[in-house]
Amino acid sequence: MPFRDGFGKTWGLKGKVASVFGNNELARSVSEALRKEGINVVDECNPQTSILITIPSDMNQTKTNSLDISPDCWSTRMRDLFENPRQITQQNLPSIKGRKNGRIIHLIGSFEPNKFSVDYAAWGATAAWAKSITRALDGFDTTVNMIQSGVSFGDPLMEKVPMGRGCRVTDITNLVLFLCSDYSSYINGAIIPVDGGLSRFWR
Amino acid sequence: MRVSLAGKRAIITGASQGIGRGVFEVFAQLGVRCVTAARRKNILEEHSKEVIAMGGIAPVPIEVDLFEAGAASYLFEQAQGALGGVDILVNAAGRSKAPDAPRQTPFHHPSELWEKELHLNYVVLRELTFAVLPSMQARKFGRVINVTGKSEPEKLSTANPPKAAVHAWSKGLSRSIAPDGVTINQISPGKIVSEQILANYSAQELEAYGKKDIPLGRLGTPQELGYLAAFLASPEAGYITGAVIPVDGGMKRYAF
Incomplete structure (x- = not known):
């Protein structure tokens, strides 16, 4: 039977090298979760890297109801x-393409506007681009996926979350580990919401 | 434990072949007590012996034809009796077309045949979900996982509309049942090696298709889908609901 031993007990990631880019609480928690699995986490380019995770430092939306946004704000976001x-x-990419079972995971935010924000356009760009590089990675055994996180505790949108609570760090790290593992080998180009049902449309 | 499912109880439809069978293999190894449902009980029984020999938990095979009236409530009652309750429902029964239907659905395809595909791919799945939901809500834990299909209609097909119906219906439902700790998610498979797909396409066609249209360059296996089903069924994925997650090697074109 092709069931791989150990599923459910270990993610089988020991000894892999992961580059985690991000400078916030979530990035630190993701790095810690990876280290607990025996992954060597680095925060710069490393020729041994087979896992890349990007987490924008400030994922909170720059919400406004005004269209009057400075060119500087647009370009910064x-x-x-x-x-x-x-x-x-x-x-x-060169190091990931050279390894087996490469994994690229981007943390992104919602693109369902509840107010006006420059962020929606930026997330949309990231999603469209990330989807398109799966086509360029043809034959490299590398997957590219996105995790679309919901709102955290204390966010004004929290009362709208069907699950009735904000997103916990472990909600994200559990999925990150699954996507890093060999068990997600056929999931590619997906956007997976971890939002307690907050989004209105399905991904 | 990274995926804690030991002791949970599940119904898996379409369990005799392909995706349902792969989901069952993964679940049984994780200690889930499964009711495996399909028309061909002899296949379920043969397969269960293999799974038990590999250390999996023995399932309860139940013969059911989902095209028959009352099939959903019959299956739920049987499962309730055999397992004492149902924590997880995996609706894996479904098909891209009837075995004797032409590969390309014609304009004049008879209404009763459209209805039949709608029934199998959407109606019975909805009935079964509503049958298991009340007890899941009462226990404050439940998982419904629907195996659907790609939502990019390449051509006229009897499968696309019902699969899209499942996506829309379950997104709405997910918002009502989330407060009770019950999640409902969809896995939309691409080309997964199964009895169905091997009957519909030749090996050469599949190889050429994989190289041309699937970034990973190959077909997927039922187990690759089973791992995601197991993750979604676990308490560890409790904040994911109302999602449609492709397991297609990157085949679908649309990003969002």
Whole structure:
């Protein structure tokens, strides 16, 4: 039977090298969760890297009801939410393509606007681009997926979450580990919401 | 434990072949007590012997034809009796077309045949879900996982509309049952090696299709889908609901 021994007990990630880009609480928790699985976590380009995770530092929306947004704000958010993950991925691709079972995971936010924000366009760009690189990675045994996180405790939108609570760090790290593992080998180009049912449309 | 499912009780439809069978193999190894449902009980029984020999938990095979009236409530009652309750429902029964239907659905395809596919791919799945839901809500834990299909209609097909119906229906439902700790998610498979797909396409066609249209360059296995089903069924995935997650090697084109 092709059931792989150990599923459910271990993620089988010991000894792998993961690059985690992000400078916030979530990035630190993700790194810690990976280390607990025996992964060597680095925060720069490493030729041994087979797992890349990008987590924008400030994932909170720059919400406003005004269209009067400075060009500087537009370019900053586009850079933080799209350009940076894109460039980091580009830099890490040579090492990931050279390893078995490469994994690229981008943390993104919702693109369902409840107010006006520059962030929706940036997340949309990231999603469209990340989907398209799966086509360029043809034959490299590498998957690219996105985790779309919901709102955390204390967010004004929390009362709208059907599950009745904010997103916990473990809600995200559990899925990150699953996606890093060999058990997710055929999941590619997916956007997986971890939002307690908050989004209105299905992904 | 990274995926804690030991002791949970599940119904898996379409369990004799393909995706349902793969889900069962993964669940049984994780200690889930499964009711395996299909028309061909002899296949279920043969397969259960293999799974038990590999250390999996013995299932309760139940013969049921989901096309028959009352099939959903019959299956739920049988499962309730055999397992004492149902924590997880995996609706894996379904098909992209009837075995004797032409590969390309014609304009003049008879209404009763459209209805038949709608029944199998959506109606019976909905009935079974509503049958198991009250007890899940009462226990404050439940998982419904529907195996659907891609939502990108490549051509006229009897399967696309019912699969899309499942996506829309379950998104709405997910919002009502989330407060009770019950999640409902959809796995939309791409080309997964199964009896069905091997009957519908030749080996050469599948290989060419994999190289041309699937970024990972190959077909998937039922177990690869089973691992995701197990993860979604576990308490560890309790904040994921109302989602449609492709297991397709990157085949679908649309990003969002």
